[in-house]
Amino acid sequence: MRCPFCAALDDKVIDTRVSKDGREIRRRRECDACNRRYTTYERIEESMPMVVKVDGRREPFDRNKVERGLHFAFAKRPVAQAEIKSLAEEIEREVSEMGVPEIASRDIGARVLPKLRALDQVAYVRFASIYRDFRDLDGFAKELDALKGAEGEGAAEGDRAAGEQPPSKA
Numbered sequence: 279m280r281c282p283f284c285a286a287l288d289d290k291v292i293d294t295r296v297s298k299d300g301r302e303i304r305r306r307r308e309c310d311a312c313n314r315r316y317t318t319y320e321r322i323e324e325s326m327p328m329v330v331k332v333d334g335r336r337e338p339f340d341r342n343k344v345e346r347g348l349h350f351a352f353a354k355r356p357v358a359q360a361e362i363k364s365l366a367e368e369i370e371r372e373v374s375e376m377g378v379p380e381i382a383s384r385d386i387g388a389r390v391l392p393k394l395r396a397l398d399q400v401a402y403v404r405f406a407s408i409y410r411d412f413r414d415l416d417g418f419a420k421e422l423d424a425l426k427g428a429e430g431e432g433a434a435e436g437d438r439a440a441g442e443q444p445p446s447k448a
């Protein structure tokens with residue numbers, strides 16, 4: 279650390295304290311050159327990016343919003359609430375770990391889709407219909423075709439993580 283009084287770079291830590299909630303460390307330091315004391319704080323960076331929506335507006339990432347989207351997709355499907363919640367948490371963790379300042383809402387949707395596909399194909403199609411916009415329609419159509427193909431072959435592709443799934447009569 280650069281001493282705020284004399285700008286020397288060498289110091290020693292004379293006291294370290296962790297805050298009550300464990301989220302912050304406070305260090306009391308003493309400058310080796312002028313012997314004056316100052317304090318530094320260390321805390322975990324809140325690294326959730328801003329979400330850029332299709333219309334270009336930005337809003338803070340909101341896990342509850344992801345969870346609401348998932349609830350819609352899983353409506354009346356045989357998937358536990360806890361599973362939906364943990365899926366939303368998984369997405370939040372992934373987005374956080376990217377460490378980017380912003381992310382397109384479509385990219386979040388793109389992260390959700392393969393997870394849904396492995397879990398429940400009906401939920402997958404519903405969610406895709408929320409998140410894909412017209413620019414992605416070709417891709418969406420291809421996905422639907424791939425799904426139909428997979429169903430025709432007894433849906434052999436991927437893990438059937440959700441266990442028994444009645445074939446959709448869509």
Ligand SMILES: [Zn+2]
Nearest residue numbers: 281284309312
């Ligand atoms: Zn100093």
